[in-house]
Amino acid sequence: MTTGIPGVSAPEGLLRAYGDLLPLTGRTPLLSLGEGHTPLIRGHAIEQRTGLRRVFLKLEGCNPTGSFKDRGMVLAVAKAVEEGARAVICASTGNTSASAAAYAARAGLRALVVVPDGYVAAGKLAQALAYGARVAAIRGNFDQALAVVRELAATGAATLVNHINPYRIDGQQTGAWEICDALGGAPAYVCLPMGNAGNITAYWKGFRRYRDLGRITVLPRMMGFQAEGAAAVVLDRMIEQPTTAATAIRIGNPASRAAAIAARAESGGQFAMVSEEEIRAAYQFLAAQEGVFVEPASAASVAGLFKLAAAEGLKRDGAVVCILTGNGLKDPEYALSLMNELPAIPATVGAVAAAAGLDVPT
Ligand code: F0G
Numbered sequence: 587m588t589t590g591i592p593g594v595s596a597p598e599g600l601l602r603a604y605g606d607l608l609p610l611t612g613r614t615p616l617l618s619l620g621e622g623h624t625p626l627i628r629g630h631a632i633e634q635r636t637g638l639r640r641v642f643l644k645l646e647g648c649n650p651t652g653s654f655k656d657r658g659m660v661l662a663v664a665k666a667v668e669e670g671a672r673a674v675i676c677a678s679t680g681n682t683s684a685s686a687a688a689y690a691a692r693a694g695l696r697a698l699v700v701v702p703d704g705y706v707a708a709g710k711l712a713q714a715l716a717y718g719a720r721v722a723a724i725r726g727n728f729d730q731a732l733a734v735v736r737e738l739a740a741t742g743a744a745t746l747v748n749h750i751n752p753y754r755i756d757g758q759q760t761g762a763w764e765i766c767d768a769l770g771g772a773p774a775y776v777c778l779p780m781g782n783a784g785n786i787t788a789y790w791k792g793f794r795r796y797r798d799l800g801r802i803t804v805l806p807r808m809m810g811f812q813a814e815g816a817a818a819v820v821l822d823r824m825i826e827q828p829t830t831a832a833t834a835i836r837i838g839n840p841a842s843r844a845a846a847i848a849a850r851a852e853s854g855g856q857f858a859m860v861s862e863e864e865i866r867a868a869y870q871f872l873a874a875q876e877g878v879f880v881e882p883a884s885a886a887s888v889a890g891l892f893k894l895a896a897a898e899g900l901k902r903d904g905a906v907v908c909i910l911t912g913n914g915l916k917d918p919e920y921a922l923s924l925m926n927e928l929p930a931i932p933a934t935v936g937a938v939a940a941a942a943g944l945d946v947p948t
Contacts, residue, residue, distance in 0.1 A: 647879075758788030759791055881917045
């Protein structure tokens with residue numbers, strides 16, 4: 587595809603690439619940080635381990651702020667500009683705030699983000715601050731943060747850019763469209779981590795839209811996974827005190843719980859809980875066996891796939907796509923917490939060879 591812009595080979599950003607399917611008007615600014623068009627790569631090691639024939643990994647950590655949130659945020663912020671907003675506001679476990687802050691900076695809007703104190707990964711907080719957002723860390727969890735920003739937004743002081751803003755869901759459909767465009771049809775299964783359950787809702791909407799347009803004929807099964815300590819969608823009930831080291835999905839009262847449950851029913855999909863240990867094992871497998879570094883929440887999709895594949899609950903021939911929602915660099919503390927202390931050693935060949943476990947001929 588060419589754009590006519592020297593040096594730019596594909597339409598820049600999602601509003602240009604999929605504008606005909608998004609609710610743009612002549613007055614919507616074509617905001618872009620080059621989001622979308624993320625790699626869809628084969629997961630060969632996962633195929634070997636599970637016996638599934640075709641597994642693909644959608645690397646959403648390659649988006650400009652390192653997570654899938656950029657897909658919906660670019661549209662939500664562009665529409666906020668179109669509607670004359672001066673500021674945007676959101677609650678976040680980290681990635682939404684990083685994305686909102688970046689797009690607000692790009693568009694010349696102020697951003698206010700409300701996060702649970704002590705439960706946002708370092709990389710995400712660093713991003714929000716660097717992009718110039720006002721950050722409020724509350725003594726409370728994500729659910730309480732969301733309740734506060736909903737009330738604040740209702741006063742008209744700022745435009746809400748959590749995914750209850752419908753433009754967020756509209757923009758996030760592009761993930762589903764890219765997958766269908768790349769594979770020439772829908773996969774049999776799509777595996778996602780669920781937190782607030784916006785992404786699974788958006789993917790399901792996107793697949794149905796493509797079906798209605800005749801671009802695909804068969805719909806995928808939606809497979810959603812949550813951490814055991816924060817499994818409000820899987821258990822279909824509110825969790826007062828959600829717990830998980832995958833802080834991105836540490837949510838007890840997901841805004842789109844009902845929509846996610848409907849997506850499972852309509853698609854013939856499945857949900858499951860995964861333990862902290864299963865998340866950790868999938869996280870390490872992805873990095874060490876596939877070379878793909880994701881944040882812990884993203885590893886929940888692969889942990890879930892391992893679980894269902896082991897239970898022989900999947901058709902081997904159907905293509906599987908795991909949505910790897912966020913970059914591993916977002917949460918360096920999690921990675922470092924899994925390794926032993928790294929002692930400093932002498933700067934000698936002998937000491938380094940011994941530390942590296944290399945047999946050096948003498
Ligand atoms: N993976 C990552 C890396 C996330 O940041 C999130 C959500 C999810 C998965 C779950 O997606 O909420 O649409 O079901 N993060 C939100 C945030 C809540 O504030 O950044 P979901």
